[in-house]
Amino acid sequence: MNFELFEPEARINLLPYDGVVEDFGLILTAEQSEKYLQYFLAHLAWQHDEVVLYGQHYKTARKVAWYGDENYQYHYSGTFKQAHVWTPGLFRLKQHIENLVGHSFNSCLANLYEDGIQGVGWHSDDEPALVSKAGLETVIASLSFGATRKFSFKHKHKPAKVDLLLHSGQLIVMRGKTQQYWKHTLRKSTKIIEPRVNLTFRYFYPNEQH
Structure with missing residues (x-):
């Protein structure tokens, strides 16, 4: 699929302090977004997420799929996943986003929420495997497809909160x-x-990772 490149306007930091969240807006056309949505629904290796909390094993309603440059093993919340090989469509998107963001990525965690009843609770993506001991910046690029959903941030130590709506094709x-x-x-x-x-x-x- 050829990309119709969108050059976003000046990106504003959505957070008031202690972090940076940049909104690149829609980086795909509506047609591209819909084609990718149907492609991912049909071709990614979806499985229910599994976590261990307080010694109890749970399966979440949402489904996930993990891809990477190698067959990485990702340990978190008492479980582990092994990365699948990139699908062609997913790899093309990775390259497109790397060009936009100016940062390299070697993996992608995909999440499927089948309707609005499925969501994910408050958390930070701060597992040791995502944080460089060399002090390199942690960068996570999040691209949405399908239903428009509300996404929120809250500070861990201060009362600040930020809400935004994420649309299909928005990065x-x-x-x-x-x-x-x-x-x-x-x-x-x-x-x-x-x-x-x-x-x-x-x-x-x-x-x-530990």
Whole structure:
């Protein structure tokens, strides 16, 4: 698929302090976004996410799929995943986003929310495997497809909150100290019946997870 490049206007930091979240706006046409949504729904290796909390094993309603440059093993919340080989469409998108963002990524965690009843609670993407011990900046590029959903940030130590609506084809990039000082969540809504796919492109450090 050929990309119709969108050059975003001056990007404003959505956070008031202690982090950087840049909104690149819509980086794909409506037609491209819909084609990618149907492609990902049909071709990614979706599985229910599994976590261990307080010694109890849970399967989440949402589904996930993890891809990478190598067959990385990702350990978190008492479980682990092994990365799949990039699909052609996913790899093309990775390259497109790298060109826009100016940062390299070696993995992608994809999330599938089949309707508005499915969401994800407050959390930070600050696992050791996502943080460089060399002090390199943590950069996560998040691209949305499908249903428009509310996405929120809240500071870990101060009362600040930020809400935004994420549309199909919209890219936001979290960088700087965002994961250190902020949590984020995907809000639930019974009014939404369409699926949403979210791709989070990351740089994974396999030797730095505990």
